Amino acid sequence: MGIYEAVMEEITAFTGLSPAAFFTIAGMMVVVYRYVTGMFVSAEDYNKPPVVNSEFVSKYFDPATTTAPSSVQVVGDMTEQELRAYNGSDPSKPLLMAIKAQIYDVSSSRNFYGPGGPYAMFAGRDASRALALLSFKPQDINGNIEGLGPDELQILQDWEDKFVEKYVRVGQLVHDTDSEALPQPTQETQQI
Ligand code: HEM
Structure with a gap:
């Protein structure tokens, strides 16, 4: 066997x-x-040191210290035209949106402003007029606040307060030499 x-x-x-x-x-x-x-x-x-996702760290933390969150990516001043590139169509870029010519990084709310989101039309734009008028009309999605009444300006102020509290301001809109459509920042926002 x-x-x-x-x-x-x-x-x-x-x-x-x-x-x-x-x-x-x-x-x-x-x-x-x-x-x-x-x-x-x-x-x-x-006992090994934790594995660190360096892409995440470099986006949200200051590489010099790696302890304190930096102001995300410092985007700086840009024209309305340049802001359009940050509308979520390029996933490697942060999602930006402006209110009263102040630009905020709204990447943390990609579900609202990212492609397919309910407020995607505001991404890459100064949406002051639309927000003040609670309008989604394409012709209102701009930074022109001329002719708005006190109630509408108050609504816009409330939106601005929400954004200041919730998002990081990363720059402001500057005049495009080719365009005359840009609003001037208000006195209040100029101080920032
Ligand atoms: C039928 C009317 C509407 C309903 C039911 C609605 C509902 C909502 C809800 C549930 C949120 C999420 C709130 C949160 O979790 O913080 C939201 C966010 C938002 N809504 Fe509306 N909404 C309406 C109309 C509008 C209009 C007319 C506008 C402006 C034109 C608007 C602009 C926004 C914006 C910008 C946000 C995101 C705010 C942020 O970044 O935190 N909504 N909405």
């Missing part, structure tokens, strides 16, 4: 199982063992 047959007979004698059943159960035990042990961190790995 060969070794193979002898081993099979021993397995059946010891376990009362057919060799096929024995190996099936043994295989399942190995799988379960590996699955369960995979849920735990080995002592060796536990």
Whole structure:
């Protein structure tokens, strides 16, 4: 009798199982063992420094200190035309939006302003007029606040307050030499 047959007979004698059943159960035990042990961190790995997603860190943290969050990416001043590039069509760029010529990084609300979002039409734009008028009309999505009444200006102020509190201001709109449509920043916003 060969070794193979002898081993099979021993397995059946010891376990009362057919060799096929024995190996099936043994295989399942190995799988379960590996699955369960995979849920735990080995002592060796536990002491390793954490793996850091450098892309995330460089976006949200100042590389000089890596402790304090920086003002996201300092985008700086730009024209209304340049702002359009930050409307979410390029996922590598932050999502920006302006109110009263002040530009905010609204990337954290990609669900609102990103492509397909309910307020995507405001991304990459100064949406002051639309927000003041609570309008989604394309002709209102601009920074022209001329002719707005006190109630509308108050609504716009409330939006600005919300944005100042919620988002990081990353720059302001500057005049495009080719365009005359840009509003002047108000006195209040000029102080920032
Ligand atoms: C049918 C009317 C509307 C409903 C039911 C509605 C509902 C909402 C809700 C539930 C949110 C999320 C609020 C949060 O989680 O902070 C929101 C956000 C927002 N809504 Fe509306 N909305 C309406 C009309 C408008 C209009 C007319 C405008 C402006 C033209 C507008 C502009 C915005 C903006 C800009 C945000 C995002 C604010 C942020 O960045 O936190 N909404 N809306």
